[in-house]
Amino acid sequence: MAATRSEARLRRRSQAALPRSFYERPVTVVARALIGCVLAHGDCAGLIVETEAYHQSEPACHAYVGYTERTSTLFGPPGLAYVYRSYGIHALFNAVCEPEGVGAAVLVRALQPLAGQALMRARRGVSAELALCSGPGKLTQALGIELAANRCDLREGPVRVLGRADGADSPRVAAGPRIGITKAAELPWRFALAGSRYLSRPLPASGLARARHAR
DNA sequence: CATGGGATTGACT
């Protein structure tokens, strides 16, 4: 199995899969910490540039309704994938957070493609790199992540999340209100890599100032 | 068992 150029590039950008303890923290902390990490599936991978936090205590979170078959993943152990179908069409990818028994997850909303761009273009049916993973439904389509990945252990795959490379500068992270929700829309629980061109949408101008804190 | 509402996207006015 020969190492491709993109695999070599990926190794420089990231390292090992994140431990369970990384996810077993307040969900807004994890949402911010995931910026600059890598999401990978098969030959495709991308730098996480945009996330949102969801917690059982607020009504925008699926876990708000309590423990059901659907939300059981959210209440399960941290470090697993929660993948669900949105608007009947798109699969949305989340990383389950907080201790087992607490319903919370980080939605990954956008990636900067790092590897497998040709396959991403084929799956997406578009050529512009900026359009490959600039939205939560787009990135799952580009990486080939489907509902079968629900409950997948992100340390083992097939869908994996890798930590930032050693020595990499801490990314500047901006915060703002979450997108596309009607409930608890005021919480500044959306996080983005400051200045990234790969976001699903730009952040409000006040984003960097608000980045200082949330939760 | 029927119904309604989405953590979206892309096409179209």
Added chain:
DNA sequence: GTCAATCCCATGC
């Protein structure tokens, strides 16, 4: 800017 596509699931009869 508006709007339909399309399916999963929570809720209520």
